[in-house]
Amino acid sequence: MRVANRDCREFVNRLRPFEGSNLEGYFMGDAYVVVSYGWFPLFVNKGGKWYTHEEKYSVSTSKQKSQSYPNGEVQVVPFSELKGLAKI
Numbered sequence: 001m002r003v004a005n006r007d008c009r010e011f012v013n014r015l016r017p018f019e020g021s022n023l024e025g026y027f028m029g030d031a032y033v034v035v036s037y038g039w040f041p042l043f044v045n046k047g048g049k050w051y052t053h054e055e056k057y058s059v060s061t062s063k064q065k066s067q068s069y070p071n072g073e074v075q076v077v078p079f080s081e082l083k084g085l086a087k088i
Contacts, residue, residue, distance in 0.1 A: 005067045012068050015045060023064045033086045034068050036061045043070060044085045050074040053082045 003018045011018040015032045018025050025034045032045040042065050044051045050070050
């Protein structure tokens with residue numbers, strides 16, 4: 001479903017697929033993945049737990065991350081581990 005980035009958090013929290021402006025959420029195997037620009041993972045939900053990383057990124061991707069940040073606890077892991085969880 002097409003949504004404005006500012007409205008995507010509801011979709012993220014409900015693990016619902018969405019397409020925003022260079023931001024999307026979808027299932028990749030058994031993980032729900034939120035990616036920026038079609039390849040850069042921001043968040044992964046696997047086994048009911050949220051994961052993210054602290055890598056540096058552009059101003060626009062930083063804004064996308066804040067707009068899509070899930071409610072609740074989010075565990076910070078290395079970027080390579082997040083990519084593995086997302087199977088990207």
